Amino acid sequence: MKNKKKKLSMVVFSGDMDKLMAAFIIATGAAASDMEVTMFFTFWGLRALKKKKRTGKSFLGKMMGFLERGDISEAAPSKYSFGGLGRRIFNRMMKSKKATSLPQLRDMALEMGVSLYGCQMSMQVLEISREDMINEVNSCVGVGFFIEKAQESDVTLFV
DSSP: OOOOOOEEEEEEOOOOHHHHHHHHHHHHHHHHTTOEEEEEEOGGGGGGGBOSSOOOSSHHHHHHHHHTOSOGGGOOOSSOOGGGHHHHHHHHHHHHTTOOOHHHHHHHHHHTTOEEEEEHHHHHHHTOOGGGBOTTOOEEEOHHHHHHHHHHOSEEEEO
C-alpha cells in the first residue's frame, strides 16, 4: 500500500513582509518535503495575491485600495517600516546576503505546486476583484473550503 501524501493548510492573515516571507518559506519547505500545501489568504494577506494596481469601487473601497496599494513587492516589514524605507533597507540586506526575495519565494511556491486561494468574503469587504489578483491564484473561496482542507491536513498554521 502506497503512503498517503501529508498535507499542510495555512491561513495567511498578515500582509507584512516578514510574515509573508515566513509563510512562503514554510510552504516551500513543506512542498520540498513532498507535502500537499494549501495557502488561504485573507484580509491583509491578500496583498500576496494582488497585481500591482489600485482596487476598490466605492469611496471607502478606493480609500482602502489607496492605503493598501501595491503588490507583494510593496509589503513592508512589521517593524521598522519608516514609511517605506524599512522595506528598502530590508531588501538591500537580503540581496547582500543572496537571500530569496518575497516575489521569488511566491514564484518558487507556485513552481512547487503550492495552491493559493483568496478569501472571497475578505475580497468583497476590501473590494478586491478576481481580476485584481495574479492569474496563478487557484480560486477565490469561502472559509468552508479552507475548513475542509484543514480537516484533511496533518498540519494547520495561521500566519
